[in-house]
Amino acid sequence: MFIMRNLIRPENKPKNKFLNRVFAITFALIILIWMYYLATSWDPGLESRKELVVPEICFLIIFVGLLVETWKPSLDLGFHKDRRWIFMSTVLFAVFVLINVYWWIAHGIVNWLPQYGWSKTIIEYLTGTFVMETSSLSLMFGILFLTKSVSQKSWSYKLMLIGALLFEFFLFLGYAQWMIGGYLGSQYYNDFFGYTIFQPWFWLDFTAEIVITTGAIWLLVKGKMS
Numbered sequence: 622m623f624i625m626r627n628l629i630r631p632e633n634k635p636k637n638k639f640l641n642r643v644f645a646i647t648f649a650l651i652i653l654i655w656m657y658y659l660a661t662s663w664d665p666g667l668e669s670r671k672e673l674v675v676p677e678i679c680f681l682i683i684f685v686g687l688l689v690e691t692w693k694p695s696l697d698l699g700f701h702k703d704r705r706w707i708f709m710s711t712v713l714f715a716v717f718v719l720i721n722v723y724w725w726i727a728h729g730i731v732n733w734l735p736q737y738g739w740s741k742t743i744i745e746y747l748t749g750t751f752v753m754e755t756s757s758l759s760l761m762f763g764i765l766f767l768t769k770s771v772s773q774k775s776w777s778y779k780l781m782l783i784g785a786l787l788f789e790f791f792l793f794l795g796y797a798q799w800m801i802g803g804y805l806g807s808q809y810y811n812d813f814f815g816y817t818i819f820q821p822w823f824w825l826d827f828t829a830e831i832v833i834t835t836g837a838i839w840l841l842v843k844g845k846m847s
Contacts, residue, residue, distance in 0.1 A: 641690060645688070645696075655753060655757060658752065659680075682780055682783060683781050686776075686781040690777035695775035695776065696765070696770045701767060707767065712829075713759040716755065720825045724750040755825060755826045765781075786841070792830055800814070
């Protein structure tokens with residue numbers, strides 16, 4: 622108990638705990654919905670769901686970090702005026718907007734709306750695109766990278782960064798493997814050089830992954846925003 626109390630005791634004391642809790646609860650719900658969708662509906666072509674165990678663990682770490690933030694707010698959500706972090710956040714916000722717009726152009730307006738109507742289309746968009754990792758993590762870290770929050774003063778932030786970093790490393794290892802032999806059973810990565818790299822969503826995913834990985838490593842190692 623003593624170790625756990627010290628582990629989650631925030632060094633930073635935010636002025637507006639309500640805002641911290643709203644942020645944490647919002648993204649905790651988003652991550653939780655994505656974890657459910659990932660385990661049940663993502664890529665129906667997969668022969669086994671075992672491949673999703675590691676991603677689910679990574680998102681669970683992020684989810685726990687958000688729960689810790691809800692319980693003991695420690696993020697400093699004050700705006701941090703640093704051009705490098707503003708640039709990184711801008712890239713992540715751009716990815717967030719483009720990946721969502723792409724879904725509506727390529728799938729929503731063309732396929733879902735004519736066949737299923739607005740209600741089912743919006744549900745599919747929210748569960749399959751808005752909460753997906755590229756969209757949700759780009760929005761979440763796009764916001765956090767603009768703040769004065771540092772992992773050395775926030776255990777919740779440290780957990781979020783660790784979870785995201787582990788997930789990105791898992792993906793990079795996956796890319797290396799899929800380049801050689803493909804991802805058998807996956808409709809998205811089975812033909813990496815013949816299909817995957819020609820998809821706009823792949824490059825949006827990859828851009829967000831590079832930015833989040835760079836930011837997470839810097840914050841965990843350097844512990845400074847500038």
